[in-house]
Amino acid sequence: MSGCAVVIEDDEAIGALVSAYLEREGFDVVWERSGAAGLAALGEREVRIVVLDVGLPDFDGFEVCRRIRLESQTPVVILTARDEEIDRIVGLEIGADDYVT
Numbered sequence: 001m002s003g004c005a006v007v008i009e010d011d012e013a014i015g016a017l018v019s020a021y022l023e024r025e026g027f028d029v030v031w032e033r034s035g036a037a038g039l040a041a042l043g044e045r046e047v048r049i050v051v052l053d054v055g056l057p058d059f060d061g062f063e064v065c066r067r068i069r070l071e072s073q074t075p076v077v078i079l080t081a082r083d084e085e086i087d088r089i090v091g092l093e094i095g096a097d098d099y100v101t
Contacts, residue, residue: 002026003048008038008064009079010057018051018079033057035064047074052096054080054087062094069095 005027009015019029027048032038035056042050050068054061065076075097080087083101091099 004028004030004045005049005051006038006041006047007031007051008033008035008056008061009051009053010034010055011053014053014079022049022051035059035061038064039067042068042072042074047072050074050076052076052078054078054082054091062090065091065094065096 002025005022007015007018007022007029009018010033015031019031022029030041032041035058052061052064061078061080065078068074068076076095077098077100078091078096079100081101088099
């Protein structure tokens, strides 16, 4: 087993697809659909990677990433449809390890 991955994604199709890929790679996947639930999940287990959407229903993924970085150096990959250069810059500057559109 590759450890635990947390997927924070509110879109059903994308969340299911990303979770399936991670499970295929041996991760135990926890999929949460809001920033608050995702942060809570991170506090409950040892996580090897976070896959994070920017557009979440409660607060954006940038804020989730900021909060993760306050307490952890767990790798964070932002996976989003927001492909503006400024979004990529912000995501990487606040601590994401990668930004994928």
